[in-house]
Amino acid sequence: MSSGQFSAFEDVAIIEALRTPWSDLNGPLAQVSPIDLGIKVGRAVLARADLDPAAVDSVLAGSMAQASFDAYMLPRHIGLYSGVPQQVPALAVQRICGTGLELLRQAAMHLQSGGQLALCVGSESMSRNPIASYEHRAGFRLGAPVGFKDFLWEALFDPAPGGGHDRHRRAPRR
Amino acid sequence: MIATAERLAAEQGISREQVDAYALGSHQRALQARDSGWLAGEIVAVGNERFELDGYQARGIQLPRRVVEVAQDSHPRPTDAEALARLHAIHPGGVQTAGNSCAVVDGAAAALVGRAADCTGSPLALLRTASVIGVAPEIMGIGPAPAIQLLLQRSGLRLDEIGLLEINEAQRSGAGGQSGVGAGFGAPESAWRLHRPRPPLGGYRPAW
Numbered sequence: 001m002s003s004g005q006f007s008a009f010e011d012v013a014i015i016e017a018l019r020t021p022w023s024d025l026n027g028p029l030a031q032v033s034p035i036d037l038g039i040k041v042g043r044a045v046l047a048r049a050d051l052d053p054a055a056v057d058s059v060l061a062g063s064m065a066q067a068s069f070d071a072y073m074l075p076r077h078i079g080l081y082s083g084v085p086q087q088v089p090a091l092a093v094q095r096i097c098g099t100g101l102e103l104l105r106q107a108a109m110h111l112q113s114g115g116q117l118a119l120c121v122g123s124e125s126m127s128r129n130p131i132a133s134y135e136h137r138a139g140f141r142l143g144a145p146v147g148f149k150d151f152l153w154e155a156l157f158d159p160a161p162g163g164g165h166d167r168h169r170r171a172p173r174r
Numbered sequence: 175m176i177a178t179a180e181r182l183a184a185e186q187g188i189s190r191e192q193v194d195a196y197a198l199g200s201h202q203r204a205l206q207a208r209d210s211g212w213l214a215g216e217i218v219a220v221g222n223e224r225f226e227l228d229g230y231q232a233r234g235i236q237l238p239r240r241v242v243e244v245a246q247d248s249h250p251r252p253t254d255a256e257a258l259a260r261l262h263a264i265h266p267g268g269v270q271t272a273g274n275s276c277a278v279v280d281g282a283a284a285a286l287v288g289r290a291a292d293c294t295g296s297p298l299a300l301l302r303t304a305s306v307i308g309v310a311p312e313i314m315g316i317g318p319a320p321a322i323q324l325l326l327q328r329s330g331l332r333l334d335e336i337g338l339l340e341i342n343e344a345q346r347s348g349a350g351g352q353s354g355v356g357a358g359f360g361a362p363e364s365a366w367r368l369h370r371p372r373p374p375l376g377g378y379r380p381a382w
Contacts, residue, residue: 004307004320006328013290013297019283020220024248028241029220029280036235037282039225044218045284056286081225081233095306097175098317100283105304107287116288123282152278156175161312 012108015117016049030127033068035077038123042082051117053083058110058118059090062099065151067128078121126152176275178315180268185313190269194258197274204250219245249277303329 020037023029029037038061046053059079063071070077075090084090095102100122107118129152136147183193207213221243224234237244253273261271290297305325309317318341326333 004305004324006303006305006324008303008329009301011290012301013288013293014299014301015286015288015293015297017283017285017298018216018218020281021217021244022247022249022277022279022281023244025278025280027248027280028237028244031238032220032235032280034280034282036225036233037220037280038284039233040220040223040235041218041282041284043225045286049286051286077233080230081227098306101304102306104285104287104301105306107285108301108304111287111289116292118287119284120287121282121284125280126278127280157177158311158314161177161310 007105007109007112009108009112012111014104015051016045018045018048026127029125032125033070033128034063034065034123034125035068035070035074037125038063038074038078038121039081041123042078042119042121046082046119053119054085055117056082056084056119057088057116058107059084059088059121060093060103060106060110060118061090061121061123062093062095062103063123064094064096064099065124065126065129065155067125067130074123075121078123079119082119084119129155175315176264176268176270178313179270179275180265181313182315183269188269190259190263193269193274194255194271198253198255198258201250201253204247205252208247208250213247217245217247219243247279249279 018041020029020041046056056079059075059082061075061078063074075092079088079090080086091106093099093103093106103120103122107120110118129150131148132151133147133149140146182188220235220237222235222237224232226232258271258273261273264270264272264275287301290300303325305321305328307317307320307324309320322333325331
């Protein structure tokens with residue numbers, strides 16, 4: 001029986017790494033798209049390593065929330081606006097809390113299969129998590145509940161084990 | 175995520191006092207790391223900036239008026255056990271509060287992964303092994319414990335050969351040495367601290 005996945009890597013290195021400051025919810029980064037935060041660090045890490053963006057042959061990016069209307073383009077825009085050539089593909093990686101580590105694992109597997117240099121970017125705007133509804137495409141029926149909820153709060157709840165997130169919640173005081 | 179942490183806390187007998195004490199240490203270590211300049215090398219300040227791309231619309235970063243740049247982490251703060259103890263648990267009767275849960279923050283990080291042989295200087299790190307394993311959804315925060323066990327089993331490394339453990343787990347009751355993840359792979363908390371050559375931030379994480 002298979003139980004988990006394990007990989008051993010030869011000659012795979014983290015050449016350079018950096019980050020923005022972590023800025024509290026609704027702080028000065030609250031209005032910045034995670035794509036632009038990602039471009040910022042993508043450009044900065046290439047500059048610090050003194051590497052030509054054209055040497056990158058894989059762009060891997062992770063971001064949990066959809067925090068702008070161009071959210072689908074997050075990995076692609078991070079690559080392109082960091083100077084990575086158009087022919088180089090970009091992929092979104094998602095393992096919730098483990099996304100950052102998973103980016104590095106995916107990069108190592110890329111190198112294992114012949115790749116040369118992966119740009120990995122994790123970017124998140126908690127502040128720009130939307131207030132969202134999934135049920136109003138067809139409108140609002142008179143008297144029916146309005147379905148808008150805070151994605152940032154609701155996404156903390158896994159309905160599989162259940163337990164009723166709303167019923168037990170007490171809004172944290174700030 | 176909070177419900178998961180509460181289940182783990184209940185299962186493993188982790189008290190509010192233990193969770194708060196860990197959070198206090200985490201804030202103190204983070205402040206120490208910030209003020210001593212330990213973190214300066216990994217942080218790039220964010221200011222207003224325009225990102226040009228030939229033939230396409232420019233993008234960019236526009237900070238609020240009167241903010242010139244964002245240069246430091248804002249979440250770690252001076253606090254004490256009494257202040258943390260005064261905060262309400264998010265789930266009534268639980269152990270997780272706004273003070274001992276992970277920071278809810280905005281930001282980004284980047285890494286370049288390439289061949290060690292191609293590095294002109296010395297790389298930051300070598301990536302030797304990786305493991306991934308699933309756990310029950312209701313206690314997903316325990317994931318690092320079996321993942322570490324799998325990594326040790328398959329790599330042939332022993333825990334006492336590991337000089338530094340950094341565990342990415344958002345809620346304190348999911349991490350920890352004497353209980354939670356630590357107990358799951360057999361590392362007493364005292365051993366973590368002794369073996370850690372740099373200020374461990376513990377639960378100080380911008381993760382979920």
